[in-house]
Amino acid sequence: MGRLAGFKYREIVKRLKQLGFEFDRQAAGSHEIWFNNSTRRYTTIPNHPSDMPEGTLRAILRQAGLTPEEFLH
Numbered sequence: 001m002g003r004l005a006g007f008k009y010r011e012i013v014k015r016l017k018q019l020g021f022e023f024d025r026q027a028a029g030s031h032e033i034w035f036n037n038s039t040r041r042y043t044t045i046p047n048h049p050s051d052m053p054e055g056t057l058r059a060i061l062r063q064a065g066l067t068p069e070e071f072l073h
Helices: 009-018 054-064 068-072
Strands: 021-026 031-036 041-046
Touching: 009 021, 009 041, 009 054, 041 054, 054 068
Parallel strands: none
Antiparallel strands: 021 031, 031 041
């Protein structure tokens, strides 16, 4: 397990809010679109109750223009 493993939806959203992201709109199924007004970047987050797979979280961060270090601190 890497250092990005074991995060739940709520923890991810809490950290993204701290980094300037806000809920934008509901997407298909249980997915949500979040937007950062200062960086003008969007990211899609699946809203599932279980732990987010590490690869999915890495894709979310890549879309958001964030490094794992920025997300973890």
